[in-house]
Amino acid sequence: MSLHFKCDLPGNLTCLSNNSGRRLPFRTITVLQELDSAKAIYKLPASPDASEFIYNLFRNHSLACDYLGNNFTVAPPALEHGGIRFDYLTGINLEDAISRDLLSNDFNSANQLFTDYIKRIISLKVIRTAPLQFYKQFALNGPTITLDCLSLGVIDLIPRNIMIVNGNWVVIDNEWLFNFPVPREYLIFRTLQKLAAIIQPAIRSVASQSIPLTGLFKLGMKTLYLPKPWLDSVRPYCGSFKTMLNWEIAFQKYVTGSYPRIARLKSKPDTLTSSKTRACEKLLLAAASTLKRLPGLQTTLGVLDRAIVYSSQRSN
Known part of the structure; x- marks a missing residue:
């Protein structure tokens, strides 16, 4: 990925992410700097309007450290070259490890x-309150009921933003941190949604009778599954997934200024118990489609049709 803005950083630069789809005040770019065999990560404003946003990330570091306490270590930032510099860490992020x-x-x-x-x-410390500022910030409608809320709004504390380094869990990105209470279940929902969307092939690979997957989300025509044991473990802490999806839509609109294309909830969640079921079903359908163009194969087609129905029943 190439850089699309003026950058005065020395050394060899590699763009890691460019958030050009955001509103101007939130546009950032993250680059890897390699200089004299040393590496560093820089998060920089990708528009003049985003300079304050970058500074707020630096300013919020002490808040994050105090709040996350013994559960996480927070990577220390330094203000340099109009952006924030982080030490390059050798490890694996939690999402990739899973x-x-x-x-x-x-x-x-x-x-x-x-x-x-x-x-x-x-x-993490929670307070039982109605998250009024949370609703106001993201222009949310509806009743504001009392919920278990993270006393500091660390909604970016998702697996991809956590590095495992020598056994320590290091938070490498607190870009979206709000100094007001945020429903704890919203962070859990964001984690489920992003894992389902990003590591879906890995999740599907473990589908079995002993590890059933639940098709909770849908992105376009594709069903996104999650291990049922994961969903069972978080249900005591979560309310309505539909409500939380509305929160995520409102947050994404706040960031980008437009209606987001994200994973939505399925109206009727289904179950997947074999990683091979879907692939077999597709092969059977393709074979049936081909055979229909050939004469004298009604018997074969009947067998295939029954196989497709049986495969479909086993997968739902």
Whole structure:
């Protein structure tokens, strides 16, 4: 990915992310700097209007450290070159670690990481309150009921923003941190939604009778599944997923200024118990489509039709 704005950083630069789809006050770019065999990460304003946003990230560091306490270490930032500099960390982010274990058919290890993450979130300080400022900030409508709220709005504390370094869980990005209470269940929902969307192939690879997957989300025509044990473990802390989806839509509109294309909830969640079921069903449908163009194969088609129906019934 190339840089699309003037940058005076020395050394060899590689763009890691460019948030050009955001509103001007929130546009940032993240680059990897390699200089004299040393590496560093810079988060920079991608528009003049975003300079204050970048400074707020630096200013909020002490708030994050105080709040996250013993559960997480927060990567220390430094103000340099009009942006924020972070030390380059060698490790793996939590999202990739979960995906790696799933693809290795080691659900127990992946589940342990997910469970550990949820335990750390649940152990953060909460206050029982109606999140009025949260509703006001994102122009949310509807009743504001009393909820368990994170006393500091660390809604970006999702697995991809956490690095595991020598056993320590290091928060590398607190871009969206709000100094007001935010419903704890919203952070959990964001985590579920993003894992379902980003590591879906890894999740599907472990589908089995002992590890059933629940099709909770849909992105376009594609169903996004999550392990049922994960959903069961977070349900005591979550209310209406529909309400939380509305919160996420409102937040994304706040960031981008437009209606977001994100994973939505399925009207009727289904169950997947085999990673091979969907692939087999597609092959059967393709074969049936081909055979229909050939004469004298009604018997074969009948067998295929019954196989497709049987495959579909097993997958739902």
